Amino acid sequence: MAAVGIEGTHFTVALVGGRRLRELCLARYLEMSGVRIKIGEVENLRESLVSQQEAIDLVVIDTGDHTCSDRGIAAILACLSEVLPGVPVVVVSDREDWAAVSDALCHEVRAYFPSSLDPEILLETLRFVQ
Numbered sequence: 001m002a003a004v005g006i007e008g009t010h011f012t013v014a015l016v017g018g019r020r021l022r023e024l025c026l027a028r029y030l031e032m033s034g035v036r037i038k039i040g041e042v043e044n045l046r047e048s049l050v051s052q053q054e055a056i057d058l059v060v061i062d063t064g065d066h067t068c069s070d071r072g073i074a075a076i077l078a079c080l081s082e083v084l085p086g087v088p089v090v091v092v093s094d095r096e097d098w099a100a101v102s103d104a105l106c107h108e109v110r111a112y113f114p115s116s117l118d119p120e121i122l123l124e125t126l127r128f129v130q
Contacts, residue, residue, distance in 0.1 A: 018062025
């Protein structure tokens, strides 16, 4: 499978959080678009990301209806900053209110993507962030 090229480079995305069906659907869409995917298991996030053979260039976290300040999401973000320092994080969320966007930005998230938008826009967002 070819990876998406960005100015001659390729990138690998780690998907974290969310419900399993949504996670797998998003993974399949991104894989079909040429992005390499690694799925980080929330229960053992540190181990699942550290054990990856390949470098992770970008993380997508699906927060569902939660904000980044919610305890579980904040713990995931803290773990990501320890395990993958400097790796950009993109949030996919069901929330479209400014408070949720602002909250994500306060947690140093690079991009906020409402799940109501077309997935092609997500792909372009990932390319832009990378």
